[in-house]
Amino acid sequence: MRIKRSSGLVGLCIMVICLVMFMNRKTYAEQGDYMLKVNVASGCITVYEKGGNGEYNVAVKAFSCSTDDTIVKLDETYSITGQQEWKKMSDGTYSQYVMELSNGISICSSSYTAESKDTLDMARFNEIGSGNSVENVWLCTADAKWIYENCKIGNTVVFYSEVNNPGPLGKPETIKLNNQSKFTNWDPTDSDENNPWKNSSARIEGVRDIEITAGEQADLFQNIKGYDICGNDVTKNIIIMGSYDFNKEGTYTIMYYLKDATGSQINKSANLIVKKGKKIQSGQTDMNNTATASEISREKSNGEKMRILIEIGIAAFAVAFGIIRYTKR
CATH class of the missing domain: 2.40.440.10 (L,D-transpeptidase catalytic domain-like)
Structure with a gap:
């Protein structure tokens, strides 16, 4: 699913993810009443x-x-x-x-x-x-x-x-x-500190620049694979963020982000190069390239939606206000 918005930067996306993880991190210094x-x-x-x-x-x-x-x-x-x-x-x-x-x-x-x-x-x-x-x-x-x-x-x-x-x-x-x-x-x-897994990390493979003609669709997940620190395929958890428009000529930077069940994180960037192509008439929208937030929500259970909101947090807020564009497999 994809959401289009007007502008944004991958750097902002990374900063936003770090900020939301900090804000959502609650400190439990003492044993509490739970x-x-x-x-x-x-x-x-x-x-x-x-x-x-x-x-x-x-x-x-x-x-x-x-x-x-x-x-x-x-x-x-x-x-x-x-x-x-x-x-x-x-x-x-x-x-x-x-x-x-x-x-x-x-x-x-x-x-x-x-x-x-x-x-x-x-x-x-x-x-x-x-x-x-x-x-x-x-x-x-x-x-x-x-x-x-x-x-x-x-x-x-x-x-x-x-x-x-x-x-x-x-x-x-x-x-x-x-x-x-x-x-x-x-x-x-x-x-x-002696855990040998501490030097392992999640990884993303297959990230490369993508070139299309304006008006064409592009599968940004094609040949992309994600793995957790144990080598299990967790491609379904990869999120793409960035500002891009399949209908508008330009070079866009997109970021692939993955966090596995242990908390190990990885992100990789690539360019989406949209070359001059057919002209899109004013007011005309390619429905294959758009989706609504409600359509994404219908695919998720309440628990999954809560997890995604906590994970992305302010990034989701930024999407809602047109700052970034966000894609999940």
């Missing part, structure tokens, strides 16, 4: 803080998870009763950043075969967000660490089940390890 709602059917945890009325109705974070639906009672209220940086589980495996609940289970990282960060169980890690856990609620290490550092003993945890609605913030994507991944014994999201 409620966790675990959607067992959707595999998603949403973190709520209190609103003005004193109720937990302000969603601030969402995490993909895996649960064992055979051991939780839905619509029951529990609380956090303890926490451990490492814990040996009943099946002999270990987990990091463990929050123990009053129902006897834990919210924690996925399994390790030993109390060591380089012993990740790849198969169980890949279950996060899509499969069942064993006894506990599994998250990637980064998300388990966030809960460990920001929630506190006594915080409320509710389990419920809703298939078609993971939560108000949607369900974040998770990264998967595969047999071609370089370090399958490490969680790619772990912030530990």
Whole structure:
């Protein structure tokens, strides 16, 4: 889908992305008063803080998870009763950043075969967000660490089940390890300084200058591929930004931007060269080159729309006011 607007600069787009990421980044310096709602059917945890009325109705974070639906009672209220940086589980495996609940289970990282960060169980890690856990609620290490550092003993945890609605913030994507991944014994999201994944980054391939005649359509995604740090194809998450008009002669700079599930980001630029061609009559619009914001919205669930707005934020605001043009696969 594409939205046309009058003017804008790729540099502004980059600046806007950096600004919105800074503005949307909330600091949690101390453990706070939160409620966790675990959607067992959707595999998603949403973190709520209190609103003005004193109720937990302000969603601030969402995490993909895996649960064992055979051991939780839905619509029951529990609380956090303890926490451990490492814990040996009943099946002999270990987990990091463990929050123990009053129902006897834990919210924690996925399994390790030993109390060591380089012993990740790849198969169980890949279950996060899509499969069942064993006894506990599994998250990637980064998300388990966030809960460990920001929630506190006594915080409320509710389990419920809703298939078609993971939560108000949607369900974040998770990264998967595969047999071609370089370090399958490490969680790619772990912030530990010894994590070998820290030197890996998302990448975009196939970016090159594009040349067309005015009035022609151009597939700006042709031969473009995007990969996360584990080498998985995430081309669908590439966003194109810039100011361009297929009907007007000129050279336009466009930017391809990708952020993977670990937060690794990459952007590459190319020129769209529109050569002189057929004249477009005043008032005539090529409908194949235009789209409305509502058409884009109809393709997204509420959660996905929220995620995109948070990710792009001010950039979306700029689009609405005609500052930039934005394209998503």
